[in-house]
Amino acid sequence: MSPELINLIIQATGESLYMVGIAALLGTVFGLPLGVFLATSRKGELFAAPLVNRVLGAIVNATRSTPFIILVVAIIPFTRLVAGTSIGSTAAIVPLTIASAPFIARLVEAAIREVDGGLIETASSFGASPIQIVLKVLIPEALPGLLLALTLAVVSLLGYSAMVGAVGGGGLGDLGIRYGYQRFMPEMMLAVVVVLIALVQIVQSAGDYLARRVNRRLRHR
Amino acid sequence: MKAASMNAHQSLAIGRPIETLAAISPAPAEPDAMVRFTGISKTYPAYRGKPGVNALQDIDFAIPRGSITGVIGRSGAGKSSLVRLINGLEKPTTGRVIVDGRAISALAGSQLRLAQRSIGMIFQHFNLLSSRTAADNIALPLEIAGWTKTDIKARVTELLALVGIADKHDRYPSELSGGQKQRVGIARALATRPSVLLSDEATSALDPQTTRAILDLLANINRELGVTIVLITHEMSVVRQLAKEVVVLDAGRVVESGHVADIFTHPKHPITQSFLAEVIGDSLPVSLASRIVSDRTAGGQAVIRVQVRGAGAGDTVVARLARELGLDVALLSARIDEIGGQHVGSLVLGIPGSEDAQARVLAWLSQHQFPAEHLGYVA
Numbered sequence: 184m185s186p187e188l189i190n191l192i193i194q195a196t197g198e199s200l201y202m203v204g205i206a207a208l209l210g211t212v213f214g215l216p217l218g219v220f221l222a223t224s225r226k227g228e229l230f231a232a233p234l235v236n237r238v239l240g241a242i243v244n245a246t247r248s249t250p251f252i253i254l255v256v257a258i259i260p261f262t263r264l265v266a267g268t269s270i271g272s273t274a275a276i277v278p279l280t281i282a283s284a285p286f287i288a289r290l291v292e293a294a295i296r297e298v299d300g301g302l303i304e305t306a307s308s309f310g311a312s313p314i315q316i317v318l319k320v321l322i323p324e325a326l327p328g329l330l331l332a333l334t335l336a337v338v339s340l341l342g343y344s345a346m347v348g349a350v351g352g353g354g355l356g357d358l359g360i361r362y363g364y365q366r367f368m369p370e371m372m373l374a375v376v377v378v379l380i381a382l383v384q385i386v387q388s389a390g391d392y393l394a395r396r397v398n399r400r401l402r403h404r
Numbered sequence: 405m406k407a408a409s410m411n412a413h414q415s416l417a418i419g420r421p422i423e424t425l426a427a428i429s430p431a432p433a434e435p436d437a438m439v440r441f442t443g444i445s446k447t448y449p450a451y452r453g454k455p456g457v458n459a460l461q462d463i464d465f466a467i468p469r470g471s472i473t474g475v476i477g478r479s480g481a482g483k484s485s486l487v488r489l490i491n492g493l494e495k496p497t498t499g500r501v502i503v504d505g506r507a508i509s510a511l512a513g514s515q516l517r518l519a520q521r522s523i524g525m526i527f528q529h530f531n532l533l534s535s536r537t538a539a540d541n542i543a544l545p546l547e548i549a550g551w552t553k554t555d556i557k558a559r560v561t562e563l564l565a566l567v568g569i570a571d572k573h574d575r576y577p578s579e580l581s582g583g584q585k586q587r588v589g590i591a592r593a594l595a596t597r598p599s600v601l602l603s604d605e606a607t608s609a610l611d612p613q614t615t616r617a618i619l620d621l622l623a624n625i626n627r628e629l630g631v632t633i634v635l636i637t638h639e640m641s642v643v644r645q646l647a648k649e650v651v652v653l654d655a656g657r658v659v660e661s662g663h664v665a666d667i668f669t670h671p672k673h674p675i676t677q678s679f680l681a682e683v684i685g686d687s688l689p690v691s692l693a694s695r696i697v698s699d700r701t702a703g704g705q706a707v708i709r710v711q712v713r714g715a716g717a718g719d720t721v722v723a724r725l726a727r728e729l730g731l732d733v734a735l736l737s738a739r740i741d742e743i744g745g746q747h748v749g750s751l752v753l754g755i756p757g758s759e760d761a762q763a764r765v766l767a768w769l770s771q772h773q774f775p776a777e778h779l780g781y782v783a
Binding site for chain 2: 299301302304305306307308309310311312315319320323324326397399400
């Protein structure tokens with residue numbers, strides 16, 4: 184493979200990491216509080232607001248059931264508003280974030296619900312406020328689950344990022360389609376797939392390692 | 405100061421009946437009560453197809469300051485609801501709960517949270533944070549109360565020593581035994597120097613030996629720190645070993661309450677009697693029960709069960725019967741235990757000889773106020 188092509192792969196990898204990294208970060212910034220709220224706002228819970236819970240739940244479901252490629256196209260005006268353009272890696276971060284935030288929220292909700300309800304009661308019994316319960320009990324206790332959720336979200340984002348090539352988002356998926364498929368360069372397609380597999384492996388292993396490190400539940404057993 | 409803030413709160417509580425200052429702060433009227441329940445009922449409304457539940461009804465009693473009070477009842481009797489009224493985790497449907505002079509049932513939000521710092525609670529399943537070490541678990545209520553790092557560190561060290569696990573400072577709950585976890589739970593509950601410690605079946609998940617050690621620790625804490633302890637339990641052995649006062653709950657109502665010694669030497673309600681039977685047993689040994697017949701046999705013995713209630717009551721019954729009536733009284737079976745410093749139990753005696761001897765024994769027992777019953781005869 185020529186140095187030019189290798190350079191293309193390196194550049195596309197950088198674009199993919201940039202899009203996925205920022206989208207995962209922003210998705211967490213929006214998805215984490217949303218997930219915590221979804222997990223704690225049913226009737227009788229910490230931030231009980233059953234109606235808001237149902238409305239947000241419906242919005243999350245709607246976003247998650249929209250195919251990503253349609254979401255990308257559908258929100259182009261919004262993307263232009265936020266990013267100033269609808270083309271390029273930076274613009275692609277907008278749909279990636281909008282797709283990942285509800286996904287992360289649902290994963291966060293599941294992880295938070297795993298925390299023993301007795302711990303919430305215990306913290307309440309010594310006068311912890313709802314916010315203190317979230318920050319000092321729920322999130323630390325759910326941390327292993329949250330890290331695995333984030334890992335899953337990053338891996339999914341890598342897959343999604345391959346699709347934003349359709350709107351000029353760049354990245355590995357775009358490279359694979361344009362060179363590997365349209366110019367019929369199987370070695371390019373193979374290289375792109377190998378890099379993606381390697382990235383997923385690295386992300387998953389790192390996530391597993393971190394989750395294991397913070398999990399005190401099963402140590403020394 | 406306390407009364408003033410309470411009053412201010414009351415005036416803000418729009419829609420509540422106006423209460424007099426005396427009703428809000430009855431501490432001067434009842435200085436000996438740490439917890440006072442007045443006209444309490446608690447109803448859980450029907451929800452998602454489950455019918456509503458009257459968990460508590462007509463609850464009126466006080467828990468004396470500095471006491472160890474056991475609240476005993478079968479599961480579903482309302483014990484958990486009752487204890488959660490004390491620290492405001494639940495609100496009564498009607499009535500008022502006063503803790504240390506404050507109407508906790510009327511508090512909400514940050515005022516409630518402030519009051520909760522003076523009420524510690526320990527749990528059956530310990531409820532420790534798996535992500536925190538023993539020391540950090542104990543530190544949690546102090547962090548929430550806004551203590552400085554230096555103060556927290558000193559207090560945690562002190563508490564770990566108090567509960568006897570100073571060497572477990574950096575251990576995570578998964579590395580601790582059940583008894584050690586509950587010690588962490590106790591230290592955490594005591595961290596903010598509460599005046600009341602609530603124990604919700606705190607020893608139910610522990611083996612008998614560990615239970616004994618934890619109950620001893622609670623007794624020490626009560627003695628040395630003067631903390632009022634409220635024990636919720638379905639185990640008579642816990643009440644017997646630790647409590648001085650007892651409240652017997654059944655189907656959401658208090659059926660008996662008072663000094664442990666009084667209640668269990670003269671149990672009135674069937675539930676109380678059944679709890680007592682768990683400790684002293686009202687059944688005869690199988691080998692004896694199988695031999696008892698209803699008709700007298702030649703050379704046989706009459707079998708009489710004597711109830712023993714009170715300090716030292718049973719000690720000399722057999723000897724006095726033998727001496728005063730000149731009979732070779734046989735001791736067939738005996739079970740006497742100590743509850744609240746009082747002897748409680750029964751002796752099963754074999755009386756040799758005629759109907760006449762049997763009648764004299766029963767008369768003597770009745771004269772000396774020992775409840776007795778004739779069970780039959782053995783050969």
